Amino acid sequence: MNDTAQPRLAAWDGAATRRRLEADGFCHVPGVLDPAALRATKAAAENALGTVGADHRAQWRSQGSLIPVADHPAFASLIAHPGFQEMFGRLGLPGTRFSSGYVISKPPGGPALFWHQDWWGWQHPISREERIVQLALFLYMTDTTRENGCLRLIPGSHRRPHPLHDLVDAHDPTLAEVRNPDDAAFASHLDQVDVPVTAGDVVVVDARVIHGAHPNRSGRERTNITLWWHPDYDGLPTSLRARIWKLYRREEIDTDAAPGRTLRPDIWPEPARSQVTPFLVTDPGPVAPEPWNRTPRY
Ligand SMILES: O=C(O)CCC(=O)C(=O)O
Numbered sequence: 001m002n003d004t005a006q007p008r009l010a011a012w013d014g015a016a017t018r019r020r021l022e023a024d025g026f027c028h029v030p031g032v033l034d035p036a037a038l039r040a041t042k043a044a045a046e047n048a049l050g051t052v053g054a055d056h057r058a059q060w061r062s063q064g065s066l067i068p069v070a071d072h073p074a075f076a077s078l079i080a081h082p083g084f085q086e087m088f089g090r091l092g093l094p095g096t097r098f099s100s101g102y103v104i105s106k107p108p109g110g111p112a113l114f115w116h117q118d119w120w121g122w123q124h125p126i127s128r129e130e131r132i133v134q135l136a137l138f139l140y141m142t143d144t145t146r147e148n149g150c151l152r153l154i155p156g157s158h159r160r161p162h163p164l165h166d167l168v169d170a171h172d173p174t175l176a177e178v179r180n181p182d183d184a185a186f187a188s189h190l191d192q193v194d195v196p197v198t199a200g201d202v203v204v205v206d207a208r209v210i211h212g213a214h215p216n217r218s219g220r221e222r223t224n225i226t227l228w229w230h231p232d233y234d235g236l237p238t239s240l241r242a243r244i245w246k247l248y249r250r251e252e253i254d255t256d257a258a259p260g261r262t263l264r265p266d267i268w269p270e271p272a273r274s275q276v277t278p279f280l281v282t283d284p285g286p287v288a289p290e291p292w293n294r295t296p297r298y
Helices: 014-024 033-049 054-059 073-079 082-090 238-248 272-279
Strands: 027-030 096-108 114-115 135-140 152-155 193-195 202-206 211-213 220-230
Touching: 014 027, 014 082, 033 073, 033 096, 033 220, 073 096, 073 220, 073 272, 082 202, 096 238, 202 211
Parallel strands: none
Antiparallel strands: 027 202, 096 220, 114 211, 135 202, 135 220, 152 193, 152 211
């Protein structure tokens, strides 16, 4: 067996983990990024963070930062990391394609990330099916705990209504700026589970699940990179592919963290462009995009 054919991931049960993803709306996969990939990704994230100023941090105070990966070709080897493809294979998620991503980095003392879900296609009946149209890989660059702002989420909320769905639209700028720190969107909830990780692990999250993060009470930055992917992209209804294609092209996004910027992976300089090309979503042609609808309907 040559090096590229070696399994990269430690042993874990793909079928059981897939069942957890479907039942809970998330799963935790250990050790996907090897130490070298983790070091390279950390360096790319630090460079990206160096490009934003205090105004960006204030606008995205709850997230900590919201830097589009599309602006940073240094993330090409992360998107193309073979561990992701092996993980998708073991989870039984073939044809999973990448659309977008963000560096979300909570500085020391950063507040909680508000409760939210990230699905935008609630008008489409597929939203009420088991099938996952969009999932995030959350990649933490440090070990996380409740102390430094680990992820928290409401298991099962991707398929069932939950009182946190009734909070103010989570993509409202008042929450991002934390204008009211006493808003329930920042508070702990009885139904939450914490998801602490070791750096290099991946948390796979269905875009429909309600999630947020604890405040960072440590003295060190807590950096996450969120990468958005779409299982069986080629088999999705065309209106969804058309909307995902717009997301990829940075068009009509309600949380545009870098308005006016148009860089994206298919126009990255070489060799970054060729590295990511096999993993990118593709243009479905002249099709009306799915209406943008963030209001859950079960
Ligand atoms: O930064 C985190 O821990 C979570 C990020 C997140 O919620 C998101 O990207 O939707």
